[in-house]
Amino acid sequence: MVQNTSYQNCIEACQECAAECLSNVVSMLGKKSDNACPKCCLECAAICRLCVEMMAIDAKFASEACRLCVKVCEWCAEQCAAHDHDHCQQCAESCRRCVEACQSVAK
Amino acid sequence: MVQNTSYQNCIEACQECAAECLSNVVSMLGKKSDNACPKCCLECAAICRLCVEMMAIDAKFASEACRLCVKVCEWCAEQCAAHDHDHCQQCAESCRRCVEACQSVAK
Amino acid sequence: MVQNTSYQNCIEACQECAAECLSNVVSMLGKKSDNACPKCCLECAAICRLCVEMMAIDAKFASEACRLCVKVCEWCAEQCAAHDHDHCQQCAESCRRCVEACQSVAK
Amino acid sequence: MVQNTSYQNCIEACQECAAECLSNVVSMLGKKSDNACPKCCLECAAICRLCVEMMAIDAKFASEACRLCVKVCEWCAEQCAAHDHDHCQQCAESCRRCVEACQSVAK
Numbered sequence: 225m226v227q228n229t230s231y232q233n234c235i236e237a238c239q240e241c242a243a244e245c246l247s248n249v250v251s252m253l254g255k256k257s258d259n260a261c262p263k264c265c266l267e268c269a270a271i272c273r274l275c276v277e278m279m280a281i282d283a284k285f286a287s288e289a290c291r292l293c294v295k296v297c298e299w300c301a302e303q304c305a306a307h308d309h310d311h312c313q314q315c316a317e318s319c320r321r322c323v324e325a326c327q328s329v330a331k
Numbered sequence: 332m333v334q335n336t337s338y339q340n341c342i343e344a345c346q347e348c349a350a351e352c353l354s355n356v357v358s359m360l361g362k363k364s365d366n367a368c369p370k371c372c373l374e375c376a377a378i379c380r381l382c383v384e385m386m387a388i389d390a391k392f393a394s395e396a397c398r399l400c401v402k403v404c405e406w407c408a409e410q411c412a413a414h415d416h417d418h419c420q421q422c423a424e425s426c427r428r429c430v431e432a433c434q435s436v437a438k
Numbered sequence: 439m440v441q442n443t444s445y446q447n448c449i450e451a452c453q454e455c456a457a458e459c460l461s462n463v464v465s466m467l468g469k470k471s472d473n474a475c476p477k478c479c480l481e482c483a484a485i486c487r488l489c490v491e492m493m494a495i496d497a498k499f500a501s502e503a504c505r506l507c508v509k510v511c512e513w514c515a516e517q518c519a520a521h522d523h524d525h526c527q528q529c530a531e532s533c534r535r536c537v538e539a540c541q542s543v544a545k
Numbered sequence: 546m547v548q549n550t551s552y553q554n555c556i557e558a559c560q561e562c563a564a565e566c567l568s569n570v571v572s573m574l575g576k577k578s579d580n581a582c583p584k585c586c587l588e589c590a591a592i593c594r595l596c597v598e599m600m601a602i603d604a605k606f607a608s609e610a611c612r613l614c615v616k617v618c619e620w621c622a623e624q625c626a627a628h629d630h631d632h633c634q635q636c637a638e639s640c641r642r643c644v645e646a647c648q649s650v651a652k
Contacts, residue, residue: 226461227525239453239490246494247440249570250584257575260391266570267392270384273487276453277377280460284367285374285403292399296392311441333568334632346560346597353601354547356463356480361471370464380594383560387567418548474605481606484598491591498581499588499617506613510606 231279234290237318237325238279241297242272244318248304251311261303261312268300268319275326290326297323338386341397344425344432345386348404349379351425355411358418368410368419375407375426382433397433404430445493448504451532451539452493455511456486458532462518465525475517475526482514482533489540504540511537552600555611558639558646559600562618563593565639569625572632582624582633589621589640596647611647618644 226235245265252262271293278286301319304312333342352372359369378400385393408426411419440449459479466476485507492500515533518526547556566586573583592614599607622640625633 226457227465235457239457243440243449243453243490243494246491246587247496249587250495251441253574253584254578255575263388263571263574264391266388266567267385267390270381270390271392271396274377274381276457277460278374280457281370281373281464282461283374283377284371284406285378285399288399288402289378292392292395295395299391333564334572342564346564350547350556350560350597350601353480353598354603357477357602358548360467360477362468364468370467373460373463383564384567387564388571389568477602478605480602481599481604484595484604485606485610488591488595492588495584495587497588497591498585498620499592499613502613502616503592506606506609509609513605 226280226282228279228282231282231286231329234325234329235276235279237322238272238275238293241318241322242269242276244315245269245272245300248311248315251309257307259303259306260299261307264296264300264303265315268296271296272322279329287330291330293326294323294330297326333387333389335386335389338389338393338436341432341436342383342386344429345379345382345400348425348429349376349383351422352376352379352407355418355422358416364414366410366413367406368414371407371410372422375403378403379429386436394437398437400433401430401437404433440494440496442493442496445496445500445543448539448543449490449493451536452486452489452507455532455536456483456490458529459483459486459514462525462529465523471521473517473520474513475521478510478514478517479529482510485510486536493543501544505544507540508537508544511540547601547603549600549603552603552607552650555646555650556597556600558643559593559596559614562639562643563590563597565636566590566593566621569632569636572630578628580624580627581620582628585621585624586636589617592617593643600650608651612651614647615644615651618647
């Protein structure tokens with residue numbers, strides 16, 4: 225448990241989303257894509273990592289980071305969801321869970 | 332040079348700021364602080380790292396990341412500048428350079 | 439779940455350890471320390487983050503990263519355990535769990 | 546300049562390599578690859594980032610991190626060099642510069 229325990233759920237959602245997104249980038253290498261997936265996953269992993277760090281240190285700008293994360297994750301979920309691959313569908317789901325968790329923090 | 336060469340200057344400013352900030356956290360360990368320094372430096376290092384990644388991949392959300400970075404760096408510069416230590420003064424200067432560079436990208 | 443599901447347990451241990459370590463750095467700011475804590479926590483958070491990324495992408499060098507993580511976490515656990523603060527004790531425990539998880543991967 | 550100025554050159558080589566590698570991942574998306582490129586670039590970016598952080602805080606394990614970085618960068622340079630694309634060639638060069646810089650630190 226980090227200092228500010230109200231962040232715990234969102235930290236976990238961001239951690240999971242970051243790992244899923246990186247994993248999806250690798251799964252998509254060499255595959256054709258007709259949209260921003262898997263580039264969006266690289267962006268999404270990066271902002272999720274930032275949010276984890278910001279919340280872990282109970283940062284002044286944690287909620288602003290989460291607000292940006294909501295936008296990136298929503299876009300990433302949309303892009304990945306358009307691909308039939310299991311890994312893309314799974315990534316989209318992680319992103320959606322992350323959107324919800326970050327929305328609570330961003331308020 | 333990364334793909335989008337217009338980012339090169341800002342990438343370097345963010346890289347330098349991230350390293351200075353982390354270095355300043357260590358220099359401040361065990362020293363009394365009457366303000367947010369060096370906690371602000373941890374936040375600042377984190378957002379600078381995000382900006383580097385976002386610009387390196389020419390991300391859709393790179394300018395939004397830089398916009399947030401401007402806010403964090405301005406705050407961090409203010410906090411560190413209030414301390415007489417050389418390392419804090421130097422950190423404040425890196426933050427100010429980063430503010431300028433990120434403002435150009437954030438436009 | 440990332441691609442290589444045998445990593446899942448270790449990914450979670452590293453994620454938790456990274457967050458606890460960063461949180462402990464902040465908790466220790468301004469407090470006197472007679473040993474490497476909380477500087478070790480900064481190192482530990484950094485290597486844990488690397489391991490998460492390496493495992494998430496099923497990297498060729500994931501087990502080598504985990505081998506280095508074992509060393510850093512063992513040292514960090516020892517340093518933090520020497521401090522009575524609850525946050526240091528908790529950090530030491532996260533480090534020990536991370537040592538065990540990384541040892542399984544490092545084999 | 547970070548605290549331990551002997552690291553400055555290597556920090557810059559690792560920063561550049563991390564950015565080039567991430568950039569190359571994006572340049573390679575959707576292109577066929579007959580070897581580990583661009584997956585190696587993801588690993589390489591991750592270990593380079595670790596090294597930057599370790600050196601910025603003058604970490605106990607900085608040289609061990611650089612030792613691992615030498616291995617990852619050598620492998621990444623080899624993989625990328627086998628591809629004719631300008632971006633891959635450029636990435637290979639960044640990796641080679643990083644190998645040299647990390648070897649000095651790793652000693």
